[in-house]
Amino acid sequence: MTLAEIYQLHGALVYNVALQYTQNKQDAEEVTQDVFVQVNEKMAEFKNESEMKTWIYRISINKSLDFLRAKKAVKRWSILTAKNIDDAKGITGVSDFNHPGVQLEQKEVLTFLFSCINKLNDRQKIALILVKIEGVELEEAAKIMELTYKGIESLLSRAKNNLRLIIAKSKEDEI
Amino acid sequence: MEKSLKLLGSIEKVYPPENLLLKIERKIERAKENVVPLTWVKQAAAVFICVFSLEIFVLSNSSESNQLTELIQTTDNTLYDE
Numbered sequence: 490m491t492l493a494e495i496y497q498l499h500g501a502l503v504y505n506v507a508l509q510y511t512q513n514k515q516d517a518e519e520v521t522q523d524v525f526v527q528v529n530e531k532m533a534e535f536k537n538e539s540e541m542k543t544w545i546y547r548i549s550i551n552k553s554l555d556f557l558r559a560k561k562a563v564k565r566w567s568i569l570t571a572k573n574i575d576d577a578k579g580i581t582g583v584s585d586f587n588h589p590g591v592q593l594e595q596k597e598v599l600t601f602l603f604s605c606i607n608k609l610n611d612r613q614k615i616a617l618i619l620v621k622i623e624g625v626e627l628e629e630a631a632k633i634m635e636l637t638y639k640g641i642e643s644l645l646s647r648a649k650n651n652l653r654l655i656i657a658k659s660k661e662d663e664i
Numbered sequence: 665m666e667k668s669l670k671l672l673g674s675i676e677k678v679y680p681p682e683n684l685l686l687k688i689e690r691k692i693e694r695a696k697e698n699v700v701p702l703t704w705v706k707q708a709a710a711v712f713i714c715v716f717s718l719e720i721f722v723l724s725n726s727s728e729s730n731q732l733t734e735l736i737q738t739t740d741n742t743l744y745d746e
Contacts, residue, residue, distance in 0.1 A: 652665070
C-alpha cells in the first residue's frame with residue numbers, strides 16, 4: 490500500500506482523533522502530519538489492514554499527547570518569561586478552542602466540557618475520547634489501549650466518575 | 665452527566681483540509697534531506713578512532729624523552745649566559 494492509499498483510508502480518522510485532543514484545527518493538522526511521517530517509516534511492516542488501523546490509532550493518540558505536552562511546556566515558559574503579571578494572565582487566559590466538528594450553539598458548553606476532560610489523567614482521557622467521542626466499540630478500544638475488556642470498562646467508569654467530580658468542582662469555582 | 669456524554673457524542677466528524685496530503689509529502693521529503701548517510705557517519709567514526717589512537721601512541725612514546733628534557737632543564741638554573 491502506498492502512503493497516499495493509507496491516507497485515503499485513515500486520514501480522516503487521524504485528523505479527527507487529533508482534533509479531539511488539540512481541539513484546534515491548526516494543531517490537529519500538525520499532529521496529522523507527524524503521524525503520517527511515522528506511518529511512512531513503518532508501513533512496510535504491516536500486511537494486515539486491521540492491525541494497521543489499530544496501530545494508526547495508537548500513533549495518533551501518542552503524537553497528540555506529545556504535542557499537548559510540548560505546547561504546555563512552551564506556554565509555561567512564556568508565562569515565566571512574561572514581562573509583567575498582566576501579560577502572564579493574558580497568556581493563561583487565551584483559549585484556542587477551534588474545533589470544526591462542534592456546532593456554534595454548543596461551542597460554549599463543549600469548550601467547558603473539553604476543559605474538564607483535559608484535566609483527566611492520560612489513560613482516562615484516552616478511554617473517554619475513544620469510546621464516547623470517537624464512538625469506538627469497547628472491544629476495539631481495549632485492543633488499541635492494550636487492555637482486557639474488563640480493564641477498559643473499569644477505566645471508562647473511573648474516567649466518567651472523575652469527570653463528574655471535575656465538572657462539579659469547576660462549576661463551584663465559577664460561583 | 666449522561667447529558668454531557670451525549671453532547672460529546674454529537675461532535676461531528678470532519679474531513680481534513682484538501683492540501684494536507686501534500687504537506688505530509690513535503691514534510692517527509694524535508695526529513696529525508698536532513699538525514700546524514702550512514703556511510704558518512706561510519707567513515708567519520710573510523711577517522712576519529714584512528715586519530716585518537718595515533719595521539720595516544722605518540723604521547724605514550726614521547727613521555728620518556730620528555731622526562732629527559734625536563735631533567736636537563738632543571739640542572740640549568742642560569743637565566744642568561746654569564
